[in-house]
Amino acid sequence: DAGVIQSPRHEVTEMGQEVTLRCKPISGHNSLFWYRQTMMRGLELLIYFNNNVPIDDSGMPEDRFSAKMPNASFSTLKIQPSEPRDSAVYFCASSLARTGSHYTFGSGTRLTVV
Amino acid sequence: AQTVTQSQPEMSVQEAETVTLSCTYDTSESNYYLFWYKQPPSRQMILVIRQEAYKQQNATENRFSVNFQKAAKSFSLKISDSQLGDTAMYFCAFMKEGGSEKLVFGKGTKLTVNP
Numbered sequence: 001d002a003g004v005i006q007s008p009r010h011e012v013t014e015m016g017q018e019v020t021l022r023c024k025p026i027s028g029h030n031s032l033f034w035y036r037q038t039m040m041r042g043l044e045l046l047i048y049f050n051n052n053v054p055i056d057d058s059g060m061p062e063d064r065f066s067a068k069m070p071n072a073s074f075s076t077l078k079i080q081p082s083e084p085r086d087s088a089v090y091f092c093a094s095s096l097a098r099t100g101s102h103y104t105f106g107s108g109t110r111l112t113v114v
Numbered sequence: 115a116q117t118v119t120q121s122q123p124e125m126s127v128q129e130a131e132t133v134t135l136s137c138t139y140d141t142s143e144s145n146y147y148l149f150w151y152k153q154p155p156s157r158q159m160i161l162v163i164r165q166e167a168y169k170q171q172n173a174t175e176n177r178f179s180v181n182f183q184k185a186a187k188s189f190s191l192k193i194s195d196s197q198l199g200d201t202a203m204y205f206c207a208f209m210k211e212g213g214s215e216k217l218v219f220g221k222g223t224k225l226t227v228n229p
Contacts (some may be wrong), residue, residue: 031215043205043219056216091159099211100147100166105159 006092006106013113018080021109024073033103034067034077044089047108049075050097082113086104116141116208121221127196128228134181135191135223137206138165145211148182148189153222154202162204167211196227 013019022111025032033048047057049069053109057067064083069075089110093103115141115225139148150162165173165182172180177197181190193200206220 033217042221045218048216050215074143091155095215096192097215099215100164100209101215102149102161102164103159104161104215105151108157108159110157 004092004094004104006090008109009107011109011111013082013111015083015113016081017113018078019082019086019111019113020089021077021092021111023075023077023092023106025071025075025092026104029096029104030072031046031063031095031097031101032075033093033095034075035093036085037089037091037108041074046077046090055095079111082111084113087111087113116143116210116218118206118208118218118220120204120206120223122223123221124224124226126226126228127193129196129198131196132192132194133196133225135193135204135206135225137189137191137220139189139206139208141187141189141208141210143210147209147211148180149209149217150178150180150189150191150203150206150218151205151207152200153205154199159205163191193225197227198227201225201227 007022034046046059047067052069067077089108093105095101095103108109148165152160163175168222176192179192193202203222205222
């Protein structure tokens, strides 16, 4: 298995532009998580899905952020409009939907908003 | 809400020596899971070791072992025979049993292994 695949690896965009981050989870995993990593706040859970359904989006910072999972093999995280404070590394992770299951992380997308 | 605290922002160790990274957590749950993840400069988050709170035996994975003290809510990671490739950020994480599968992470410890 190729693991969790995220794209792009790096993204530089101008303030106000729309940004879309993509994730392909491991086949057979039915939970998917989006995390944001910054120096100040560490790793924060933004949203997670179980069987393609959003279960908890309480970590989504504001309405500018949205996430979708149209099928079991694809998820997107969209920021519109983007702001410089959104600059961070965004990780996608997947797991088997069993309590105690560890996550497998993607390589992350480093987003820079200028 | 659960919180995870890693009190050592940075540590260093000489190659081949042993180092222990500290982690404490706060929870009212009786059953839960604890994890250590490694993040090398490549940015990839890699599972190092996992502990189930209801198991008294400390988990081990080759050169990595934990000291799990449930009453003290402490979960330290010991790395034996440190290697240059162990240089990374190490994150302690908590997951409660049942319901949510959310992982709550500490802020991390940056470990440098010196030759």
